[in-house]
Amino acid sequence: MKRIAALILLASLSANAFAFDPFVVSDIRIDGLSRITAGTVYNYLPVAKGDRLTNDEAQRAIRALYQTKFFSDVEMDREGDILVIKVVERPSIAKLTLRGNKDIKTEDLTKGLKEIGLSEGETFDRLALDNVQQELIRQYYNRGKYNVSVTPHVTQLDRNRVAVEIEIREGKAAKIKELNILGNHAFADKDIRDGFESNTSNWMSWYSKDDQYSREKLSGDLEKLQSYYMDRGYADFGVDSTQVAIAPDKRAMYIDASIKEGEIYKVSDVKLLGELILPEATMRQLVFVKVGETFNRGAIEASSKAIKAVLANIGYAYAKVTPVPKLDKDKRTVDLTMYVEPGQRVYVRRVVFAGNTRTEDTVLRRELRQLEGSWYSQAAIDRSKIRLQRLGYFKKVDIDKKLVPGTQDQVDVSVKVEEQSAGSMQFGVGYSQYSGIILNASVSQNNLFGTGDSFSISGQRSSYQTSIGLNYYNPYLTENGVGIGYSANYSKTDYGNTDFANYSTSAKSFSSYLGIPITETDSLRLGLGISSNKINLFQGYSPQVLLDYQDQIGNKTIHSWTGTVGWNHDTRNGYWAPTRGGLISASTDVALPGSTVQYWKLSTEINHYWPIGKGFVLYLDGQVGYGKTYGSNGISDTAFDALKASSAAADPTHILTDMRQDFPFWENFYAGGVKDVRGFQDNTLGPRICIDGSTPDKSGNCSGGYYAQPIGGAFKVLGTAELYIPIPGLKDVNTARVSWFVDVGNAYKDYRDFSANTLRASTGVSLHWQAPIGPLIISFAMPFRTQADDGHYEERIQFTFGSTF
Template identity: 35%
Template sequence: MKVVSAVLLALISVQSSADSINDVRVDGLVQMPSARAFDVIGFDKGEPYDSDKVYQAITSLFNTGYFSDIEVYEEDSVLVFDVEERPSIGNLTIEGNDLIQTEDLMRGLNLSGLEIGEIYKPETLNQIAQELQRQYYALGRYGAKVDISVEEMPRNRTGIVINIDEGDTAKIVHINIVGNNDFDEEELTEDFQSRETGYWNPFSSADEYAKAKIEGDINILTSFYLDKGYLDFEVTSSQVSLSYDKRDVYVVINVNEGKPYFVNQLSLSGSLPISEDRVWKQITQKEGDVFSRSEVTKIISGISTELGDDGYLFARVNVIPEKLDDHTVNLSYQITPGSKVYVRRITFSGNSETKDEVLRREMTQFEGALAQHSKIQSSKRRIERLGFFGSVNLKTRPVAGTTDQVDIDVAVQEQASGSIQASIGYSDGDGLIYGFGISKSNFMGTGNKLGFSASQSEEYSKYSIHYTNPYFTVDGVSRGARVYYEKSNYDDEDIEDYQIDKVGAGLTYGYPISDSQRLTFGVTVQETSIDLSSDSSYESQNFINTYGNNFDDLIASISWSDQDLIGGVLPTSGYSTNLNLQVATPGSDQTYYKVGLTSEKYWNISGSNTWLFHMKGRFGYGNGYGDSEILPFYENYYAGGVGSVRGYGSSSLGPQKTYSSSTDSDAMGGNILMVGTAELVFPLPMVDDHKSVRTALFFDAGNVFTDNCLSTSTACETGVDPSEIRYSVGLSWTWITPIAPLSFNFAKALNADDGDDTDFFQFQLGTTF
C-alpha cells in the first residue's frame, strides 16, 4: 500500500514531460550508505527525467528491502527522495528450546536473513515460525508452539524474542505393515528403531515418534526384503496419523512384496589384472542361492580389497543384475581396475601433543611404496591400539595431475593419555583404603610411558615408579624399568599382626613377533624382610621357622601377549590375552614360580559402540620347587573387591588363617586364583558422549584356593572346590571427564557365607590431563 501511495505522489509532484534537474537529494538515510542509495536511484545532475524514471528509482529502492515508505518531490530544481527506513535487528533471543540446540536454530535463522544487524522484515516472521514448527513436527513434537514478539529499541532498532513451547513427544501407538504375505509383522519390525508404546526399556525412547526414525525403518524394511531376494519389492506408500490431542501416532506402511529371486548364473567382465581364482574366492554366492543384496555388497567389498592389495586402490567393481522371467537373476561382476597407485606422501593432523614419528612408526604403509589396502587398514588399527586417540581416520587423496599417485591423510583426535588417579574405599576388614597415582602413557608426546603410584591403608603402603620405551630400537623392541617399595604393617586387632617390607628393581625387554603379539623378558632383584608379632598366625610362624625371615631373590619372567583392543581408556572392541611366567631362580633364598593368564574380549552388539558385551578372566597358579616346598605366603593371590569379585571386601576371600585364639580370622590368600566377570555395557539415554561415560550390568565370580594347608588347620581345605566360588551382580558406572574420572560400583554378593566380608558400594576418583 505504501508503494502505491509513494508512486502516486511522485506522479503528481513531478512533471510528466522530461525535464532536467540540478541535483538529487535523499533524506532519512540511517542504515543504507548514501553512495549506495544514489547508485540505486541512478540519476545524475542535469539528466532529463520523467515520471517513468522516478517510478523505476522508487521500485529499485523498495527492492533493496531497506525502506518501508518513500516520498518523492521537486524542490528548487532538486529532486528529493524522502525515505523511511525499516529498523535493523538489534537483539535476537530464543527461549524455551531444549530439544534443539540454540546454535542449530540460530544457524537456520541466519540462512533466512534473520540475524543481528540485518534489516527487520515483518513478512519473514511467519515463515520462520512455520519452519521452526516443521522442525519440531519432524521430531514428533506436534504440540510445539512458536511465539514471536517484537519490541522497539533505540536508534531505529528492533528486538525479536522467539519463545518456543516444545510440547511433548507423540508416542507411537501402532505400526501396521499392509501387503506382507510371506513374513509376519513381528519379523519385519524386529530391527526397527521405532517401537510401539508398551515396549519396555527404561533407557529407550524408541516409542517416541520422529520422522527420521520412520524413514530409517522404511530403509531397514527394504533391506530386509532385498536380502531375502525380493528384487521387485517396493514401499508403495506410508501414512502417519495423529490422534485428536496430537499425543498418539499411528504408522501405516503399504508394501508390495513380489517374489524371491534365485541366482541363475555368475560371471566376470571387464579387465582383470589379478588371477580369476583370487576373485572367485571372494564370490560366496553360488548358483541356486537366494539373491541377497547384503551378500553382493560384501562380495564387492572383498573383490575391491583383493584388487587394493595389488595396488589397484581405486578399482571400481559393479554388479549388473539381469532379472529373468522365471524369478532368477544373472549376476555379472564388472571390474574396472584403473592404474596401480603409489603413495607419494603421508601427512598427520590433529596430533597437537603426539609427535609425528610416534604415528609414523606405526604405519605399515610406506611413502613411495605401492598403495595396498590391507597395509592401510593395518596402519589405522595399529595407531588405534596406541590408546592415545579417541578417533583415527585415514583418507587417500589422489595427487592432482597424476593417475598413479595418492597422498594419505591421517587425522587423529587426541584424548587424555595421562592421569592423576585417586581411589577411596572402605571395608569392615581393611577400614579406609586410599591410593594415589600419576601416569602418562604418552610422555612428552614420545609414546613412552612414565608412571608413579602409591596406595595406603591402615595396614600397608605401596610405592612404585616405572618407565617404558616401546620403541627402544627401530624394530619395535621395547625396554622398561621399574623400582618399587612395599611395606605392610598389620596391627589391627582383626588383622594378623606382622610387618613385611619389599624393595626391588626390574628391567624388561619386549620383542614383537607379529602385528599384535609380543614376547617380553624381564629380571627383577627383590629383597624381602618379615617381622612377625607374638600374635601371628600359625601359617606365618611355620613359614618363618622353616625358611627364615629375610630373603634376597632374583626373579626372572617371560610373558606372551596378544593385544588388539580398540578404544583407549574405555575399549569398544577387540581382545587382549596375556600369559606370563615368573620364576625365583636357583641361587635365590626362595625358589618358586607363578603362572598367570589374563584374557578379555569385547563384542559390539549394536555396531554403534554403545551396546557391548565384555568378558574377562584371570587364572593363576604358583608353588615352590627345589628347596622351597610352598609358595611364600607374601606371594599368594587374593580375591575380592574392585578388579576381582565386587561385592566382597578387598582381598577377603579364600582360605582363612588360624590363630591361637580361635576367634581371630582373616584371609591368607592362596596359590590358585580363579576370577571371571561378564558385563553388558549399555547407553544412558540422557548421555550424548558415550566415549567418556560407560554404564554396565556385571556378574562376577571367583575365589582363591590353596594346595598347602597346615595339618592342624580347621579353616583351610586343599584343592579347588567349585562350591566355594563366590558370585555377585551389580551396576558399574564410569565417567571420564576433563575434571575428574569417577567410577562407582554397586554390588550384591549372591552366596556369601556367614564369615564373608561384604561391600555393597565402592568407588574411585581422579583427574586426567
C-alpha cells in the same frame, strides 16, 4: 519468493515515479549509510561514473540494491549530473537467543540457522525469520511433536540493531497407538517387525522411546522391512503405500503400511564385468552369492563392499561396484551382473595433521601405517586410526582423503584429532571398602611434553599401606617401536589391618623392561628387577603355618632377582572403553637363582568385546594364575632335621611340616572383591586358616571366637561375563558405562586342590564413571554360589574412587 517479488515491484514503481531525461553520471553520492560501507554498495551497483543513466537503468540499479537484502528502502534522485542514492539500512542482529528447546541441541539449531542466514552479526531479514520458523516446525514434526509452537520475538535496539529471541514450546511427542503391516503372509508380524525402532507402547518404551513417532525412524523401519524380505529371496518385494494418521488432539498416531511380498527367486547366473584388476578367480572368492542359491540382497551388498575393500587396499580408493539384478518373473530367477569400475589408482602425496596442539606430529606419524609416496591402502588407513585411538591421547580421530587439485592419481590424507587430557595432577582423598580412607598425591603424564613418553610419580597412604612409586616409559627407543621403561617402588604394608593373614612387610624394588613389537597386534615384554622385602610375623597373631615357613627359610628379609617375560595380543579398538576386539596376555615372573626363595609365577588372561547392536557390548574375560618354587631354596635335609628337632623341643605338641617346596605366602594369589569376584570382600576367597594352625569349622570360625584368616594360594581361576548397557542420551561411552555382570572364581593352595564345586559366583550391576573427583566404580552384587564359611565375607555394595579403572 512473494516478498522478493513485492520488493522488485516496489522498486519498479519507485523508478517509474522518478522520471528524468537521460544524463551522463558525473558522480555518485550515497546517503543513509551507517554500518555498510560505500565500497560495498558500489560493488553491487550496476552504474558507474561516466555511464549514461536511463529510466530502465535506474530500475535495474534499484532492483540490484534491494536484492542484496542490506536495505529496506532505496530511492534515487538527481542533483545536476550527480546521482544521489538514498538508502535505509536493514538492522543487524546483535543477539540471537533460543529458549525452550530440549529435543534439539542449541548448537545444532544455531548451526542450521546460520546456514539459512540468521545469525549474530548478520543483516536482519524478516523473510529469513519466517523461513526459520517454518523449518523448525518441520523438524519437530519429523520427530513426532505436532504440538510444537515456535514464536519469534524481535526487539529493536539502538544503532539500528535488533535482538531476536526464538521461543520454542516443544510439547510432547505423539505416541504410536497402532502400527499395522498389511499384506504379509509368509512371515508373522513379530518376525518382520523385530528390530524396528518404531513400536506401539510397551513396558520398555519409557527407556527405548520406541512409541514416539518419527518420520525418519519410520522410513528406516520400512527399509529394514524391505531388507528382511529381499535377504530371504523376495527380489520383487515392495511397499505399496504408507498411511500415517494423527488423532485430532495430535497426541496419537496410526500407521498402516501396505506391502507386496512377491515370490522367492533363485540366482541363475552371476557375472563379473568391467575392469577387474585382479584375476577373475580371485574376485569371485569375494562374491558371496552362488548360482542356485536363494536371492539375498544382504549377500550382494557384502560382496560389493568386499570387492571395493580389496581394490581400495591396492590403491583404487574410489572404486565402484554396481550390482544389476535382472529378474525373470516367469522362471522366478535372477541373473546378477556386478559391474566393477576401479577408477584411477592413486597414491598418497602428503599426510597432514590437524587438532594436535600439544602432541608432536612425529608421535602421530609413527603410528601411521599409511606412508607418504605409497599407494593408498584403506586397510592401512583403518589400522592407523585404531593405533591412534589406542594411544589414549585423543577423544576423537578422523581420517579422510581428498584428491589433489589438478590430478587424478594423487590424494592427500588428512588426520584430524581432538585431544584430551593425557595427564593429571591429583591431591585428594579416596575411599574403598578394602583400603578404607586413601590419601594420595600423584603427577602423571602419558604424553610427556607431547613426545608420547609416559611418566608418573605417586604416593599413597591408606589404613594398611604407605607407598611411593616412580615410573617412566619411552615407547619408541628405536624407530621400529622398541620401548624401554624404568620403575622404582617403596611400600610399607601391615596386612593385619586388612582381611589378609596378620603380618607386615617393608619392600623396595627397582626394575627395567623392554617392550618389543612383533606384529601389529603382538608384543613382547622383557624385564629384569631387584627387590628386597622385610617380612615381620608376630607370634600369637600371625598364623603358625607362616611362622613355620619363615623359620625354614631362615630369613626375615627376602632378596630377589626377578626376570620377566610377557606376551600381549591386543586387538581392542579403544583405550578407555573398547567396544570390539580383545586382549590375550601371558607373563612369567621368575625369582632367579641367588634369590632367597626361587619361584616362578605365571599369569594369563583372555578377554574380548563384542558389539551386539543398539549400543550393547558383550565382554567375556578369563584369568588363570599359578606359582611354584624350584630348587632346594638353601635348606638341606640336615638343616631341616635340626630345625624340626629344635621345634619339637620347644613345643612337643607342634609337628613341623616340611614346607621347603611350598609357594612363598607373600606372593600368593588372592580372589574376591571389586576387581574380580564382586559381592565378596577383597581378597577373602581361597584358603583360610586359624592363627594356631588349626582348620576352621564349617562356618569359618576358629577357637576363641576368631574368624579364619585368608592366606591366598598358588593357583587362581577367575571368569567374568559382562553386558555393557547404553545409557540413554549419552553418546560418549568414555564418560560413563553401566553393566550387568556375572563373576566366577576362587584361589587354591595348589592346582591339585581345584574343584569346580568350590568356585564362588555372583551377579549384579556396575557403574563406571569418570567423575570430577576421579574414576568411580559402584557395584551392587548378589553372591549366588557360596560355601557355608563365606557368610562373614559377603558384601553387597562395593565402591571405590580416586584410583584408575
